[in-house]
Amino acid sequence: MKWDEDAKQLQEQIPIPPMMSSIARLQSEKIARHKGLDRVTLEVVKETEKVYGDFMGEEKTRELKAFLAGEGPAPSMEEELFFDNEEVLYSIDVCFTKYGENTPEVRNIIKDMMRSVKAVLEEEKVNEIIADLAPIALHAGHRFNVVLTGCPNCCVSPYLKDFGITIQHRVDITDAECTQCGECLKMCFDKAIKLTDQGPVIDRKVCAMCELCARDCPTGKLVTGARGFRVIAGGSGARQPKIAETIENFTTKERTITILKNAIGKLRKAKPGETLRDIIDREGPEALR
Numbered sequence: 001m002k003w004d005e006d007a008k009q010l011q012e013q014i015p016i017p018p019m020m021s022s023i024a025r026l027q028s029e030k031i032a033r034h035k036g037l038d039r040v041t042l043e044v045v046k047e048t049e050k051v052y053g054d055f056m057g058e059e060k061t062r063e064l065k066a067f068l069a070g071e072g073p074a075p076s077m078e079e080e081l082f083f084d085n086e087e088v089l090y091s092i093d094v095c096f097t098k099y100g101e102n103t104p105e106v107r108n109i110i111k112d113m114m115r116s117v118k119a120v121l122e123e124e125k126v127n128e129i130i131a132d133l134a135p136i137a138l139h140a141g142h143r144f145n146v147v148l149t150g151c152p153n154c155c156v157s158p159y160l161k162d163f164g165i166t167i168q169h170r171v172d173i174t175d176a177e178c179t180q181c182g183e184c185l186k187m188c189f190d191k192a193i194k195l196t197d198q199g200p201v202i203d204r205k206v207c208a209m210c211e212l213c214a215r216d217c218p219t220g221k222l223v224t225g226a227r228g229f230r231v232i233a234g235g236s237g238a239r240q241p242k243i244a245e246t247i248e249n250f251t252t253k254e255r256t257i258t259i260l261k262n263a264i265g266k267l268r269k270a271k272p273g274e275t276l277r278d279i280i281d282r283e284g285p286e287a288l289r
């Protein structure tokens, strides 16, 4: 598709991480196509800028804008959220939150959880347990993999790993005005919201607790309330793939850590070659509660 020169220039200044810039060009071309245009115009790119502004959130957009204008540092990475120790037989992976996505509050919750998980894996000597369980020469494939995600989008697939912890955000409906703007319907990929004359109604059985609707509700009719953790365990993406089982939903940090310790306790008594998946297959998810 052709691009107007001024559109091209504005596109390069859209405040997004460099790794997203090629995809963002496709977003502009999509908007142009949907408008029946044969070229990307300045107006189209302005729309793209707004779409990414909504997506990245105010905080990150501000940081990126300042960086691109040479008036600020590169948006900071959350160093603490990167686990980088090749010398141990466990790993801790964090979702895109580690690149600065998500709110500072959620990043802090994950940092706190990561510290606790690391401490447990060290105290319980998971390194030695996994080494003893390996039936053949030790390699990275034997690692006990823990995944932390900041929302139920789960883009790093905790469901295919040994142990997953996903933050859940309960959305509350307040007495504030609902202007019927429909922003919440747009953000709810699970179609859990119905908009009535009295305002939104949430189907709690369908709601994934992602808080996207609350983040975009302009009046505060929908707000994030309590947060909890979904704990999942026993997934595997290797050989005979298996989706992990949910051990507990919307639980506390203390319970999450207890479940992790229970899982490690089971591994300590396991037979060589067994993984958490084998234990859950045999004893059921309740064995970890």
Ligand code: SF4
Pocket (backbone or CB within 6 Å): 169, 171, 187, 188, 189, 190, 191, 192, 193, 202, 206, 207, 208, 209, 210, 211, 212, 213, 214
């Ligand atoms: S929290 Fe997420 S899944 Fe639940 S109603 Fe809001 S947007 Fe939909």
Ligand code: SF4
Pocket (backbone or CB within 6 Å): 177, 178, 179, 180, 181, 182, 183, 184, 185, 195, 199, 200, 216, 217, 218, 219, 220, 221, 222
């Ligand atoms: S986003 Fe908020 S104000 Fe808009 S329709 Fe939904 S609940 Fe109402």
